[in-house]
Amino acid sequence: MGFNYSMEEDNDYNDFLQSLIDNGHLEGAAEGITKKVIVEGIDSLSSKQKWTFQKNVGEYITVECTRGGCDIPWSEMYEAYDNGGMCNWCAHMDTKDD
Ligand SMILES: [Zn+2]
Known part of the structure; x- marks a missing residue:
């Protein structure tokens, strides 16, 4: 504990x-x-x-966001795994860049 x-x-x-x-x-x-x-x-x-x-x-578990090095909260952890290791914000920004 x-x-x-x-x-x-x-x-x-x-x-x-x-x-x-x-x-x-x-x-x-x-x-x-x-x-x-x-x-x-x-x-x-x-x-x-x-x-x-x-x-x-x-x-x-993604320790650090692969795009911005951000901390990834547990609420975004599964999505981070799914999108290759990015937090929600970076995943969103990455989509916008394309
Ligand atoms: Zn990020």
Whole structure:
């Protein structure tokens, strides 16, 4: 514990995890573990489950926007994966440039 984040961010994070499940990116153990994180939080996982969770979900997390180096909020994380790693604003600007 000790990671202090707001309820709103928590919901956005859960929405991101739910998007991965809904779009069929996770399967088997990874899907089950991710569902557990949504309901019970990451602290409910064993260290082995955390490893599986981070390994599978980590593939879909963009740390930095590829266009502007911006921080990507959880609410835009799935879209960022989908559009090649850009935040909403940059994705929008990029479309305008074309
Ligand atoms: Zn950006």
